[in-house]
Amino acid sequence: MTAPLTPPPPPHEPSPQGAWPPSPGGYAGVAAAAPHDAVYGQDGPGMKTELREAAVVTVVVTLAGALLGLLWKWLAPSVPLVGDVVSGQWVVYLKDTEGEQAIGVDGTFTLLALAFGAVSAGAVFAWRRRGGVPLVVALMVGGLLGSVLGWRLGVWLGPGSDVIAQAKAAGKGVTFSAPLKLGAKGALLAWSLAALLVHLGLTALFGPRDPEHVPQGPVPKDSYGAPLT
Numbered sequence: 001m002t003a004p005l006t007p008p009p010p011p012h013e014p015s016p017q018g019a020w021p022p023s024p025g026g027y028a029g030v031a032a033a034a035p036h037d038a039v040y041g042q043d044g045p046g047m048k049t050e051l052r053e054a055a056v057v058t059v060v061v062t063l064a065g066a067l068l069g070l071l072w073k074w075l076a077p078s079v080p081l082v083g084d085v086v087s088g089q090w091v092v093y094l095k096d097t098e099g100e101q102a103i104g105v106d107g108t109f110t111l112l113a114l115a116f117g118a119v120s121a122g123a124v125f126a127w128r129r130r131g132g133v134p135l136v137v138a139l140m141v142g143g144l145l146g147s148v149l150g151w152r153l154g155v156w157l158g159p160g161s162d163v164i165a166q167a168k169a170a171g172k173g174v175t176f177s178a179p180l181k182l183g184a185k186g187a188l189l190a191w192s193l194a195a196l197l198v199h200l201g202l203t204a205l206f207g208p209r210d211p212e213h214v215p216q217g218p219v220p221k222d223s224y225g226a227p228l229t
Contacts, residue, residue, distance in 0.1 A: 054134035061120050061142025061195075068116055068146060068191075069153030072180075075112070076154070077104040079178035083167025092163045095175055102183060109154075110187040113147055117194025125202040139199055143191035151188065155180050 079102055080095040121139055128135065158180030160166060170176040182188075 050132055050134040053128065054138035057124055057135060057138035058142040058145070061139060062145040062149060064116060064120065064142075065146025065149030066153055068112055068150030069157065071112055072109050072150060072154040073157045076108045076180060077101045078159075079105065080175045081163060081167070081178045082175055083164075083170060083172060085172055090164050090167055092167050102181075105180065106182060106184045106187055109151070109182055110184070110190050113143075113150075113187060113190035114194045116146065117143055117191040117196075118198045120191075121195040121198035122202065125199055125206075130203065130207055136196060136199060139195040140192040143195045144188065147188040147191045151182050155182075 079099070081092050082095045083090055083092050085091075117139075120143065124135060124139060155161075159177045161179045163178065166176050
């Protein structure tokens with residue numbers, strides 16, 4: 001007689017998932033929330049809040065243009081003019097035809113606008129410490145409006161635009177200052193460009209980072225040593 005055939009033992013089945021005790025923290029797929037998320041939440045403050053903040057930034061940056069105009073009027077070099085009478089008519093001409101005062105006027109405005117752009121971007125980042133399209137757009141729009149306000153205010157505070165009247169008031173051959181004038185209109189974009197670059201740079205260097213997906217504890221495997229998906 002032969003021994004009864006017995007079926008082979010069933011293949012080893014992987015233990016149920018519960019056989020591996022989870023780590024104290026479980027499989028944490030998301031790291032702890034960043035500090036700014038405690039205020040706004042992980043997905044940000046919401047579109048309405050961002051638009052309100054952007055409106056505030058636009059207004060404040062625009063009003064700062066008044067300070068730009070005052071500094072421009074104070075720091076810009078004066079362009080000397082001289083009046084004369086030719087054939088009974090008053091004419092006005094540059095006292096120093098090779099002078100670079102007019103270039104200095106444009107350069108002063110440009111440097112001030114760049115400084116204002118960097119400071120406004122730094123202040124906005126320090127206020128919210130995050131990026132976002134509304135804040136960047138607000139900085140650029142506010143910078144452009146602030147530049148226009150500073151330009152027009154500086155012209156208004158500077159010498160009058162009627163150079164003939166000024167020449168008559170000063171007298172023949174007497175030097176007087178030309179009206180404050182911005183020859184390079186592209187300088188009006190300096191504030192916006194500086195604010196954009198500085199804010200993007202600060203956000204890239206010091207802004208909040210996306211949470212990293214780092215598993216905690218051992219990864220569960222099946223009976224053949226392959227990780228379970």
